[in-house]
Amino acid sequence: xxxxxxxxxxxxxxxxxxxxxxxxxxxxxxxxxxxxxxxxxxxxxxxxxxxxxxxxxxxxxxxxxxxxxxxxxxxxxxxxxxxxxxxxxxxxxxxx
Numbered sequence: 393x394x395x396x397x398x399x400x401x402x403x404x405x406x407x408x409x410x411x412x413x414x415x416x417x418x419x420x421x422x423x424x425x426x427x428x429x430x431x432x433x434x435x436x437x438x439x440x441x442x443x444x445x446x447x448x449x450x451x452x453x454x455x456x457x458x459x460x461x462x463x464x465x466x467x468x469x470x471x472x473x474x475x476x477x478x479x480x481x482x483x484x485x486x487x488x
Contacts, residue, residue: 407431412434412435415434426444426445427446427448430445431445432445
């Protein structure tokens with residue numbers, strides 16, 4: 393049985409890739425490690441294909457953090473009086 397997590401000196405966990413066949417055979421362990429150790433990478437033909445994450449992490453990462461207007465309002469460039477020149481190129485012809 394191989395271990396699928398490396399513990400670094402700082403105590404953080406680093407996922408070791410799971411080949412698809414091994415992920416299928418050990419799905420319960422893969423899920424448990426995603427919940428306890430963090431994201432788990434599943435590979436196909438030796439290349440990363442997907443990542444399994446806990447529901448808690450998924451919700452945290454996909455949570456909306458505000459509107460686009462709020463993002464721009466919080467920009468460190470707001471009020472920097474930056475002058476941006478508008479392009480004056482002629483529009484191109486399009487066949488419809």
